[in-house]
Structures are given as C-alpha cells and as structure tokens.
Amino acid sequence: MNKKENSITDGSILVVDDSEDMLEVLRRNLTLKGYKTYTVTNVPQALKLLDSVPVDLVITDLKMPDVGGFELIKHIRANYKNVGVMVITGYPSIQGAVDAVKTGAEEYLVKSFTDEELYAAVERAFDKLYSRRPAKDHPYFKHVPLQGIIGESEAMEKVFDHIMKVSQTTATVLLTGESGTGKELVARAIHYCSSRASNPFVPVNCGSIPEELIESELFGHLKGTFTGAIETRGGFFHTADRGTIFLDEISNTSLSMQIKLLRVLEDQEVYMIGSKKPQKVDVRVIAASNVNLSDQVQKNKFREDLYYRLNVINISLPPLRDRDDDIILLVHYFAGKFSNEISRAKPAFSDEVLKVLKAYHWPGNIRELKNVIQSLIIMSETDMIDVPDLPAIMRFSVSREKGIMRTLEEIEYEHIQNVLTSVSGNKTQAASILGIDRKTLREKLKKFGYNA
Ligand SMILES: Nc1ncnc2c1ncn2[C@@H]1O[C@H](COP(=O)(O)OP(=O)(O)OP(=O)(O)O)[C@@H](O)[C@H]1O
Ligand SMILES: [Mg+2]
Incomplete structure (x- = not known):
C-alpha cells in the first residue's frame, strides 16, 4: 500500500x-x-x-x-x-x-x-x-557532482582529487578553510567514498559540548563513575567504530582534552571514564578548523604534537571569492534545488544580477550564497531576479564602480564588508575593528540584508 x-x-x-x-x-x-x-x-x-x-x-x-x-x-x-x-x-x-x-x-x-x-x-x-526519484538532467554540470559538492573551478578540481585519494586510505585528515567553505561536506564525502561508507559517520562539534561532558561523550563511561552515570555507556568513538569520526572546530578543545585525543590517535585505543582497560577502536579521524591551527600552536593554545598528528594530510578549502567560475554554477544549482523543494518554477537571473553576485566578496562563502539564493526563491514572486531583489549589501558592491559618486552609506557598507572579509566573517572581531559593538554591527547588517 x-x-x-x-x-x-x-x-x-x-x-x-x-x-x-x-x-x-x-x-x-x-x-x-x-x-x-x-x-x-x-x-x-x-x-x-x-x-x-x-x-x-x-x-x-x-x-x-x-x-x-x-x-x-x-x-x-x-x-x-x-x-x-x-x-x-x-x-x-x-x-x-x-x-x-x-x-x-x-x-x-x-x-x-x-x-x-x-x-x-x-x-x-x-x-x-x-x-530516489528518476535522475533529472543537470544542464549546469559537466559531470555529476561528487557527493553533492558543486564546483568546477580549478581549485575545486584539486579538492575532488584529494578527496578521491584520501578516501582510499585511513590517514587522518585536517580540513581547513574559512567558515562556510564546505568542510563538513568534504568530510562526509571522504567517508562516503571510502570503504567505511556503510558504517557510521559521526560528526562531533567540539565547540558545543560543555568541557565537563566532552570526555564522557567521546570515550564513554562505566556505570557509577560519577553522579548521573546510571549505566555503562560508550562514547562517540565507540559509535564510530569501523566508520569515521568528524571532530569539528577542533581548536575549541582544552589542552588536557588534546592530550587524550593524541593518545587515541596514536594507539587507536580509548579508555572509558572509570576504566583502566583500554579498548581497541577502528576509527578514521577527520578534523576541521576555521581558525589557523599553526597560529594557535604559536600562542600555546593548541598542542604542537596533536597538530602534527592531525595534519598528516591537509585539505584546504578555497574561499568562494577565489572560485570565480563556481559562483554562477552554485547560484543556478541552489535556485533549482530550492525552487524544486517548494514546487515553484526556477526563476531566471538577469545578467546584471549575475555580475553583482560574481563581484561580491562572500565573507560567509557558500553558506552565505546558499542563504541568499534561498531567500530570493522564497521571497521574490517574479520570473526574473533583478538587481533590486538583491540584499542591499550586494547592490552596493555595484556602486563601487561609481568611484567618487557614492553616498556615505554606500562607503560605510563597503568598509564593513571588507573588514568582515578580512576576519573570515567573524562578527565579534569585525565589530571590534570597526569600533562598534556586536549589536550595532548586527543591526547594520540586518538593515542591509547580509545573510550569513
Ligand atoms: N561545493 C559545495 N556545493 C554545494 N553546497 C556546498 C558546497 N560547499 C558548501 N556547501 C553548503 O554550504 C553550507 C556550509 O558548508 P559546511 O557546513 O560544510 O561549511 P564549513 O566549512 O563546515 O563551515 P563552518 O566552518 O562555519 O562550520 C552547507 O549547507 C553545505 O551543504
Ligand atoms: Mg562546519
């Protein structure tokens, strides 16, 4: 039925x-x-x-x-x-x-x-x-995208090549790149192209687990070892056995946690909290960071030995602004995808719009582009997306061509955009450079439709 x-x-x-x-x-x-x-x-x-x-x-x-x-x-x-x-x-x-x-x-x-x-x-x-539906034509792609990763630029061809090579091995991989460049997507691709694909891929956001819980979450615990430990329970490393664990935002782990991770990487063994007996696990580790880990090493915030142990193979994801050829491809891809999801016909994009989108800096990278296109698809009712439909911050990037004939507002937003780009989209740092508080920055960005 x-x-x-x-x-x-x-x-x-x-x-x-x-x-x-x-x-x-x-x-x-x-x-x-x-x-x-x-x-x-x-x-x-x-x-x-x-x-x-x-x-x-x-x-x-x-x-x-x-x-x-x-x-x-x-x-x-x-x-x-x-x-x-x-x-x-x-x-x-x-x-x-x-x-x-x-x-x-x-x-x-x-x-x-x-x-x-x-x-x-x-x-x-x-x-x-x-x-699961019959395959549809993808007029925008020369070839079928690898695991949903869109890109035909030279920089991405290199990334695809690395994914294919490392997926044939179990070497530890460190993924680096600005926020929104696709690190998690690439981690999944490595797992699903490898012989571990039928076993779990377990993403762990090291930044979002409270310090006092992370050890038990990663390595598990024996019954009765602390209040609340009412049963013996494995951790993420046990769940990921024969699969892949993705340690995202690895720079957010404490130095004492880093020692424990190093030990697991070296010995492929975990100690559950409360147990002196190591357990063998067969887990492929992929780590990611959007801050520069070697800088963190210099500042004594990240252990050098763990850094070298993680950085066996480094795949660095290029920022979208350096992937010129891919911007238009991604625009059409997301427009098709989001139109499809809400059953509307895919709108066209005027040449002028495509020019603006190509010229924009994309501090939030693909995540930002994706959000912009999604909101255009939801909000606009026309068959043709034109420049006035775009968020103001992008419209202003057209105005740069006007040279001296610009308003203060246009210059203000161009400056904010440049600062955001220089700190990889980190709003706290950007606000501090601009000499305003985060809330003011947020309000300004909101007013101008910044979407990341
Ligand atoms: N090449 C791509 N093709 C299609 N979608 C992409 C591509 N790269 C990224 N995306 C999409 O953009 C969004 C952000 O990607 P992802 O979460 O992998 O970035 P990230 O590098 O892990 O960012 P962060 O450092 O902020 O965690 C996701 O929704 C992802 O699906
Ligand atoms: Mg991520």
Whole structure:
C-alpha cells in the first residue's frame, strides 16, 4: 500500500514531539524556509495526518509517552515508501539516534541543535528523497557532482582529487578553510567514498559540548563513575567504530582534552571514564578548523604534537571569492534545488544580477550564497531576479564602480564588508575593528540584508 509513491510535491514536513515549545520552534523555523509544516504532539495523531495529507518528511522525537518514535519509524518504513524520516533526540543519547538510523531514519539531530544544523539535516533528508526519484538532467554540470559538492573551478578540481585519494586510505585528515567553505561536506564525502561508507559517520562539534561532558561523550563511561552515570555507556568513538569520526572546530578543545585525543590517535585505543582497560577502536579521524591551527600552536593554545598528528594530510578549502567560475554554477544549482523543494518554477537571473553576485566578496562563502539564493526563491514572486531583489549589501558592491559618486552609506557598507572579509566573517572581531559593538554591527547588517 504505497500510497505516497509520488508524494514529493510541496516540501511538506510533519513534526511529532510531545513538547509544545519544541514544536513551536520547529514550525517557525521550517515555515521561514518555505516548507509547509504540520505539527502534532503524539504518534496516533501523526498516523491520522499521514493518511490525510501528503507529507514528504517526518521529523520525530524518540521518547514520547504511550507510543514512541521507534514505532512511528517502523510504521512509516512499512507503509510509506517515499516519506523520509528524521529523528530528534535528547542530549546526550547518541546511541538512540544511531539505533533510529538502523530502523530506517535517514537523519538524526541531537538537542540542542542550532537553526543551521536543523536546516542542514532537513536538506540532507530532502536530497536523499530527491535522489530516489528518476535522475533529472543537470544542464549546469559537466559531470555529476561528487557527493553533492558543486564546483568546477580549478581549485575545486584539486579538492575532488584529494578527496578521491584520501578516501582510499585511513590517514587522518585536517580540513581547513574559512567558515562556510564546505568542510563538513568534504568530510562526509571522504567517508562516503571510502570503504567505511556503510558504517557510521559521526560528526562531533567540539565547540558545543560543555568541557565537563566532552570526555564522557567521546570515550564513554562505566556505570557509577560519577553522579548521573546510571549505566555503562560508550562514547562517540565507540559509535564510530569501523566508520569515521568528524571532530569539528577542533581548536575549541582544552589542552588536557588534546592530550587524550593524541593518545587515541596514536594507539587507536580509548579508555572509558572509570576504566583502566583500554579498548581497541577502528576509527578514521577527520578534523576541521576555521581558525589557523599553526597560529594557535604559536600562542600555546593548541598542542604542537596533536597538530602534527592531525595534519598528516591537509585539505584546504578555497574561499568562494577565489572560485570565480563556481559562483554562477552554485547560484543556478541552489535556485533549482530550492525552487524544486517548494514546487515553484526556477526563476531566471538577469545578467546584471549575475555580475553583482560574481563581484561580491562572500565573507560567509557558500553558506552565505546558499542563504541568499534561498531567500530570493522564497521571497521574490517574479520570473526574473533583478538587481533590486538583491540584499542591499550586494547592490552596493555595484556602486563601487561609481568611484567618487557614492553616498556615505554606500562607503560605510563597503568598509564593513571588507573588514568582515578580512576576519573570515567573524562578527565579534569585525565589530571590534570597526569600533562598534556586536549589536550595532548586527543591526547594520540586518538593515542591509547580509545573510550569513
Ligand atoms: N561545493 C559545495 N556545493 C554545494 N553546497 C556546498 C558546497 N560547499 C558548501 N556547501 C553548503 O554550504 C553550507 C556550509 O558548508 P559546511 O557546513 O560544510 O561549511 P564549513 O566549512 O563546515 O563551515 P563552518 O566552518 O562555519 O562550520 C552547507 O549547507 C553545505 O551543504
Ligand atoms: Mg562546519
């Protein structure tokens, strides 16, 4: 009874969670991105809704009173072939999420996640749904993009070549590059091109886990070793066994954590908290940083030995502004993708707009470009995107050609843009250079539609 055989119609999402607050946050965020969003607080209601409206993706909590999320996943897998499932699970219970993936969920998110993480996971779930449909023509690409990484510039050809080479090995890889250049995307590509592809890829944002929890999250703990350790539980390294662990924002780990990571890398063994017995793990490590790690070493904030141990192979991702040829390609790619998601025809872009987009500095790199195109697709109602549709900060980059005939406002924004570029989009640093507080900078950027 595959009723929903062709149900990918209007980017509709059903969210199931017993917390009204969570539902509200998700409804607001998903609606903002143009998805049609339904919310219910329990599984029986979800089943009713699935039977009455077309749904593309179900986002569900796992722990709910009466009927839990696992039952829902099983029901969807048995009855709705083309409905995707994404799981949200309370922190910290990554094992539940991994079990959910084994049951048939395509994606999981661990609370508390950022808006960006939510959008990225939803998008990956939609990409998987679309990839199950008959292959569509991609008139903009010379060849099929590798693992969803778009780029035909010389710099990206080099990156693709490195991905293919390192995926044949288990060497540790350090990914560097400004924010939004695609480090996580490349980490996933390395994993999915390698012989480990059928085992887990476990992303860990080292910056977002509190210092007192990180050791237990990474290496696990024995029952009773600290208050709250009510059972023995493995860590991310156990979950990633025979797969890949992605240590994102590695520079945010403390020096004492760095020693422990070094030991794991050297011995391929982990010690659970409370245990003196090492356990062998077979994990490929990919680390990423958007700050310059060798600078951190100089400042004694990052251990030199760990730096060399991580930096066996370095893949450095070029900023978008140096990937001239790719900008237009990415514009068309994201325009097609987001139009498709919300079932509107892909608009055209005037030559002038393409010129402005090519000339812009893109301090937030591909993430920024993607956000700009997505909001153009949601907000504009015309068939042809023109310069007035663009955020003001980009329109001003046209005005640079006017030389002396510029307003103070135009010069102010050009300066802000240059400063942001020089600090790789870091707003705190930019505000300090500009001599204004972060809030003022945020307001100015908002007024001018800066989107990263
Ligand atoms: N070459 C590409 N083709 C298509 N999408 C891309 C490409 N590079 C990046 N993206 C998209 O841009 C967004 C940012 O990429 P990603 O999260 O991998 O960047 P990052 O380098 O990890 O950034 P940060 O340092 O801020 O974490 C993601 O949504 C990703 O899918
Ligand atoms: Mg990242």
